[in-house]
Every structure is written in structure tokens, then in C-alpha cells.
Amino acid sequence: MHIITQLSEWQHLRKDLHGKTVGFVPTMGHLHAGHLNLCARARAENALTVVSIFVNPTQFNQHNDFAQYPRTIEQDKALLETQKVDYLFLPDANEMYPDDYQVQVTENTLSLMLEGIHRPGHFNGMLTVVIKLLHLVQPSRAYFGEKDYQQLLLIKKMVGALFLPVEIVSCETVRAEDGLALSSRNSRLNAAQRKKAAHFPALLHSTLQPAQITEQLEALGFKVDYIVDQWQRRLGAVWVDEVRLIDNIPWPN
Secondary structure (H helix, E strand, C coil): CEEECCHHHHHHHHHHHCCCCEEEEEECCCCCHHHHHHHHHHHHHCCEEEEEECCCHHHCCCHHHHHHCCCCHHHHHHHHHHCCCCEEECCCHHHHCCCCCCCCCCCCCHHHCCHHHHCCCHHHHHHHHHHHHHHHHCCCEEEEECCCHHHHHHHHHHHHHCCCCCEEEEECCCECCCCCECCHHHHHCCHHHHHHHCHHHHHHCCCCCHHHHHHHHHHCCCEEEEEEEECCEEEEEEEECCEEEEEEEECCC
16 A cells, blocks of 8 residues: 655656546545445445545534544554555645635535534535545545435535536445444444444434434433434434534435
8 A cells, every 4th residue: 555645746646547447535534344345345446546534624613623533543554454455645734725725615505504504614624625635636436425414415516516527426324233323433432422322323213203303312311413304314413422423314205
């Protein structure tokens, strides 16, 4: 696995990959089985696989959340080696934002709902870094998990609106044995919180209406940001003490 940290080095190297299909998995690190599933899919469908690890400061609307985001780069490298990833791209924030984030990508409809209400500015930062990464990597296909479903919809919308020559491939959410969607933030849950968190996906999968699910979650001690049926999905966001979890499942509505 080749590890590249400098933008100029990657841009020079990328010219030599002309004519080969490239599968791209953008991540913020602290990798888990969900990320590895994306890597396996990218490797199966492309000649080369590129993974990026970049904890993007502009998509955190709370500095504390950015500071506490788990960073496990050596562990991540070892996991990516097992997936036979060809290139690991580790850009620096100063290089990624030479303009100090003065230029931003904004979507003004879908991004104002659900996560957009509770995480103002998050989607601007996410879309801005994704378009930068897509421009740098120039992949044939880019792979995203369905856990962040609103994010997935926005990326597809941006790619279509800006005529970007990349296929966005969505992959099913990978879950732990207790049903909790795999997430880098799960590692911040202690044993008691983890046991409590398992009620969240269980209730999402129930036949209860969103208002009833909200009522039951609140009775269990969750703070609920939203539970809604939208986009043929049932989506939710909750807090287990200081840890925020999001999830969704297919849902005919």
C-alpha cells in the first residue's frame, strides 16, 4: 500500500493511473467493518483502490466533537493493508483549505432538513471536502455507506448538478450483533451506554409510528433529535448522554 501525504505528490502520481478504473473510499479514519466492506466492494469493481483518511474540520459544528473524534491512524493502516488497498491518501488540512475555507459548496433545500437543522454548517463542510477529494482522486466510482443517508443523497445530488464524471455507489449499513449501525463514534460508548444504544435500531425496525418510537426512546432516557419516515427510509438521530447516533432503514412511505 502506497501512502501519500502531499497533494503535489498525489497529483503527480495520479497522472500515471490514466486508463485504469479507480475505486475511492473517503473516510475520516477510526475504521471499522463498515469501512472495510466499502474497500472490498471498491477493490472488486475497479483496477485500483484509493482510500483517504481526513478528519475534516469544516463539517464539525461543535469543536468539542472534532477534538474528541477518534484518531487511530496506525490501526487504520494495518486494517487497510488487509484489504490490499493500493493507495492511502492522508492530506493535511492546511493543504486542503489553502483559502481558509472561503470557498464553499452549498445546497439550499435538502441540506436544511433533519441533520441540517441539528448540525448547522455540517453539510457545507461535507460537500466542500467531498468535491475536493473527488477532484483530486478522479475516481471512476466512489463508495459511501447508507448509514449517513441524507449525506448520500446530497453527494449524489451534487455530482449530478455539477456533472462530475464519477459513479456514486451506495453500500448497505453494516451492523453489530446487537443491531447498532457501525460508527466511529460507537467507541465512545461505555458498556452501559452501549446496551442502552441497542434499543435505538430495535425500535426503528419496529412497526411503531415515529411519534411512538420517540416516546419510547425518551422514556428510556434518550434525547431524540428526530424520528421520521422520508425518502423511502425511516431515519433517526438520538443522543446517548454526550454521544450522538444516527441510523436509518428502508421503509415504504
